[in-house]
Amino acid sequence: MRAEGSAVSAHPDGTGLEDALEAFRPDLVVLDWMLPGRDGPALARVVQGFGDVGVVLLTARGEVGARLRGFEAGVDDYVTKPFDMAELLARLRALLRRLGRVSTTIQVADLVVDAGAGVVTRAGQRVDLTATELRLLGFLVENRGRTMSTTQILTQVWGYEDVAENLVQVHVSALRRKLEAHGDRLLHTVRGIGYVVRA
Template sequence: MSDKILIIEDERIIADAIAYALTKEGYTVEVADRGDTAMVKLYEFKPAAIILDVMLPGMDGYDILKKFQDKGRVGVIMLTAKDDLIDKILGLELGADDYMTKPFDMRELLARLKSLLRRMQAAREEDEQTEITLGGVLLNASKRTAFAGDRKLELTPKEFDLLSLLLASPLRVYTRETLLDIVWGIEYIGGTRTVDIHVQRIRKKLGANYSDIIQTVHGVGYKALGD
């Protein structure tokens, strides 16, 4: 069964060109030309990945990322007409896996999509047999759920991946650069500061009784403490 890809793009020429290229590669494709109708298709079509334009009528790409609750299981490549660092960082912070600036080469888009789908498949296979419990924190990788005691944590996809990695190898020290490479999987343009920001957010969501499970190793990076 071929992977299903949803193209969310209001420029018909671009959407048709992407759809044609993906169909030739064997993907099952649907197209949405508005942000609000795209939300319906996301839940009905259940794509493996979406190619998401930033500027859309009805609801922009950033709002789609904010509202879509299952994006941890759906790959996201964002398309933007703006070669602006802030726009790219925002999309990645909201859960996008990759971005491309218009105009783009179709062969590069296909290569990035294939790479993303391979990473997601590998992650799914690993997640199916992974449940982590440490210091009162429980992560279920297949369901992508996390609990601190009996309280469910509302984590973004990157926050979940980061916490999961740290808890999977307690006492191992990860440098910020290593965490960027493993969790973000691309040469992240936001710099290592984004790791610190995500750790701060995770600690806040864990709450006072559990936040110390992630320890700062000054000048190096982070580690999780064992029981």
């Protein structure tokens, strides 16, 4: 998160959480479920007392009962271990956007994507995209400079990964055609790995 430009305060357990929240006033808190002393759901309830703060719970417990306990404690999102760091960062950014803490506009070269408004422009020209193309482009520009695998894209854009990989290829091809109608290639294929947006 520091590499993403966020200010971060890290703590090994929930001791002194109230003081840390008062001093740091975070927009978002990431909690591990299994902490010494009070566990993640108990700490999530503490966080809820500090206003409109997003809470993401990390845990190896994937059963429905555990998830329900987390959501009942006020958790906004739930990430099961093991997880991919790119997925966690994408979830944190999405939660920050929902909370209104970050701009929804991202620019890469002459490409401007305002995911919140659903508007994409390239070299000052509006690019009309389908809802799926907008989600796909939004995910790729959020992770600009990083190669996203087909599995990561399927999970984040479609919500599942047990479909044919050519689903991503078809949408990338359509998206690429629309973007390149107004400029040079920004959406690149990294053979055998996935796709990346970079100038």
